[in-house]
Amino acid sequence: MPLIETTALEMRYDGGVTALADLTLAIEAGVVGLVGVNGAGKTTLIKLALGLLTPTGGGIRVLGLDPVADGDRVRAKVGYMPEHDCLPPDMIAAEFVTHMARMSGLPAAAARERASETLRHVGLYEERYRRIGGYSTGMKQRVKLAQALVHDPELLLLDEPTNGLDPAGRRAMLDLVHRIGTEFGVSVVICSHLLGEIERICTSLVAIDAGRLLRSASLSAMTEHNDLLVVEVDAGADRLADALTAAGLDVRRDNRVLTVRLGDDDGPAYDLIRDAVADLDLALHRLERQRHQVADLFRDLPTPAVTRV
Amino acid sequence: MSEPGVIHDIGYQRYAGPRLGPGYSARSLYVHSLRGAYGLGRSPWAKVLPIGLLGLASIAALILVIVNSQLPAPVIDYVGIASTFTFAATVFVAVVAPELVSVDLRTKLLQLYLSRPLSRSAYALTKVAALATATFLLFAIPMLVMFIGMAFGTDTGIGGVFDELGGLLLGLLAAVVHAALLAALGLPIASLSGRRVFATGMIIGVFLLTAPISAILRELDPGALGALAGLLDPTSLLNGVDTWLFGSDIALGAIDGYGPVYGAVTLALIALGTACAVWRYRGIDS
Numbered sequence: 001m002p003l004i005e006t007t008a009l010e011m012r013y014d015g016g017v018t019a020l021a022d023l024t025l026a027i028e029a030g031v032v033g034l035v036g037v038n039g040a041g042k043t044t045l046i047k048l049a050l051g052l053l054t055p056t057g058g059g060i061r062v063l064g065l066d067p068v069a070d071g072d073r074v075r076a077k078v079g080y081m082p083e084h085d086c087l088p089p090d091m092i093a094a095e096f097v098t099h100m101a102r103m104s105g106l107p108a109a110a111a112r113e114r115a116s117e118t119l120r121h122v123g124l125y126e127e128r129y130r131r132i133g134g135y136s137t138g139m140k141q142r143v144k145l146a147q148a149l150v151h152d153p154e155l156l157l158l159d160e161p162t163n164g165l166d167p168a169g170r171r172a173m174l175d176l177v178h179r180i181g182t183e184f185g186v187s188v189v190i191c192s193h194l195l196g197e198i199e200r201i202c203t204s205l206v207a208i209d210a211g212r213l214l215r216s217a218s219l220s221a222m223t224e225h226n227d228l229l230v231v232e233v234d235a236g237a238d239r240l241a242d243a244l245t246a247a248g249l250d251v252r253r254d255n256r257v258l259t260v261r262l263g264d265d266d267g268p269a270y271d272l273i274r275d276a277v278a279d280l281d282l283a284l285h286r287l288e289r290q291r292h293q294v295a296d297l298f299r300d301l302p303t304p305a306v307t308r309v
Numbered sequence: 310m311s312e313p314g315v316i317h318d319i320g321y322q323r324y325a326g327p328r329l330g331p332g333y334s335a336r337s338l339y340v341h342s343l344r345g346a347y348g349l350g351r352s353p354w355a356k357v358l359p360i361g362l363l364g365l366a367s368i369a370a371l372i373l374v375i376v377n378s379q380l381p382a383p384v385i386d387y388v389g390i391a392s393t394f395t396f397a398a399t400v401f402v403a404v405v406a407p408e409l410v411s412v413d414l415r416t417k418l419l420q421l422y423l424s425r426p427l428s429r430s431a432y433a434l435t436k437v438a439a440l441a442t443a444t445f446l447l448f449a450i451p452m453l454v455m456f457i458g459m460a461f462g463t464d465t466g467i468g469g470v471f472d473e474l475g476g477l478l479l480g481l482l483a484a485v486v487h488a489a490l491l492a493a494l495g496l497p498i499a500s501l502s503g504r505r506v507f508a509t510g511m512i513i514g515v516f517l518l519t520a521p522i523s524a525i526l527r528e529l530d531p532g533a534l535g536a537l538a539g540l541l542d543p544t545s546l547l548n549g550v551d552t553w554l555f556g557s558d559i560a561l562g563a564i565d566g567y568g569p570v571y572g573a574v575t576l577a578l579i580a581l582g583t584a585c586a587v588w589r590y591r592g593i594d595s
Contacts, residue, residue: 050423050424052420052423052424071426071428072330072331072426072427072428073426075424075425075426076328076425076426078424080421080424082417082420082421082424084417085416085417086416086417086418086420086421087416087418088412088413088416088418089416090351090352090355091350091351092350095350099337099341100421100425102333102334102337103334103337103338103422103425103426103427104328104334104425104426105327105328105329105330105333105334105426106324106326106328106329107326107327107329110324110326114324117322121321131352147421151324151328152323152324180321183321184321185321185323
């Protein structure tokens with residue numbers, strides 16, 4: 001069963017702004033990166049999944065439930081970490097997370113126990129007895145994550161969890177999210193406009209742009225081998241290209257770099273390239289199988305869809 | 310203190326225990342808000358005003374006990390406390406209502422609440438209930454102080470204690486009416502602004518600026534208009550209800566035979582205010 005499944009989902013706001021248009025996707029268990037530029041509709045999708053907004057068209061199912069009709073049952077099983085600051089400054093972190101656990105339906109004793117455990121998991125120890133107002137941004141992000149995790153949700157929705165963090169803080173936060181997804185066994189949907197940052201920790205990626213699905217695939221499928229061989233020579237690339245074409249290979253040239261399409265039997269191609277380079281007396285720099293980069297997802301798009309780091 | 314960023318592996322435990330429903334969430338929010346109204350679980354400064362007002366009201370009740378026991382007939386009875394403390398309760402609501410809702414709006418804590426099983430309407434109703442309870446306590450505790458004092462000071466034995474108990478119950482009933490109206494008016498006003506200062510200002514404005522209007526009308530026209538002028542401001546309205554229902558003798562103005570009108574308007578305002586609070590949160594941006 002997919003965690004989140006949408007069919008022709010459409011969301012128009014009152015002002016006439018279309019946040020999502022004809023979005024059909026299925027998010028499977030694991031650590032799923034939801035990428036798209038700011039304003040692509042990531043936050044809207046999350047709010048629809050929580051049942052906080054009612055879609056203007058199409059359907060959405062979360063954990064097999066309809067978030068509009070069964071909002072409370074969905075929200076009991078889902079943890080949400082919003083993008084922006086949302087913590088009461090004059091409360092003590094441990095008390096706040098306990099309170100949020102009770103708001104999710106945990107009995108008082110269990111709420112207290114899980115609150116202090118969860119705060120420890122996100123890396124807050126003695127600090128948890130201080131007021132949130134005195135926390136650094138990194139600590140606040142951890143409290144936000146703790147309140148989303150405290151009731152042991154089946155699905156965790158994280159909206160830009162690395163917002164406002166320094167590089168070390170980002171790394172720590174991403175490692176933590178990775179741990180939650182793998183060791184803790186909680187499925188995670190992590191929103192980001194920074195593809196390079198989250199591709200490291202995700203098992204699959206969903207890219208949306210202007211409210212439409214751009215691409216959705218598991219990360220291994222995205223980065224698997226393809227049948228292109230990259231050949232880079234110092235000079236004389238044009239001569240090499242001619243020679244290889246004459247030998248019956250499918251060659252494309254981009255300055256000093258040639259890409260050669262391999263057939264079903266890739267043995268002869270390597271030999272042909274070796275011989276051609278030797279015959280022409282060229283300096284060979286690189287000969288390798290091309291791998292898809294996650295960024296290739298967005299390379300062929302007409303508009304710059306995703307900011308890369 | 311641990312080094313930030315280091316995560317020690319103590320293993321994550323899944324939670325297999327009971328998950329209680331939205332009713333439990335609402336109860337948790339109610340208790341949390343009620344405590345928060347008196348600054349419990351918050352910074353020391355947050356306690357100053359609400360606890361201070363409660364303390365002053367209790368001291369006033371104690372003084373009344375002494376005065377009442379020295380004079381042949383009590384100057385102010387339990388319903389009298391409800392009537393005369395309305396002003397203090399107004400200030401209390403003006404300070405506490407923004408604390409209960411404006412802070413949630415301002416810090417965006419509301420979106421965390423809404424992402425939990427609790428519904429929007431339940432949130433609004435819970436907050437109204439918490440504010441009403443907090444306001445009720447502001448009336449009820451001084452009444453209890455007065456009851457204890459009067460019961461010990463009675464010179465007619467157990468019969469006197471029962472007399473006092475009857476008066477106390479009547480007073481508590483008046484307190485319920487006062488608290489419900491003040492909360493039902495104060496909360497939706499406070500929920501309009503995320504800035505505590507503005508919210509407090511708006512509540513004070515509505516409660517206190519309407520008072521002179523009805524006072525002027527009362528002065529101008531001693532007839533029906535004057536008798537109905539009290540409907541315009543909450544303090545006079547509640548005073549009218551006290552006069553009508555409980556025969557309070559501390560009247561701000563004559564209500565003539567319009568007691569039932571005062572009662573009906575009070576009920577209508579409680580319902581309207583509560584509905585406004587629910588309506589306000591129905592459309593709020595999460």
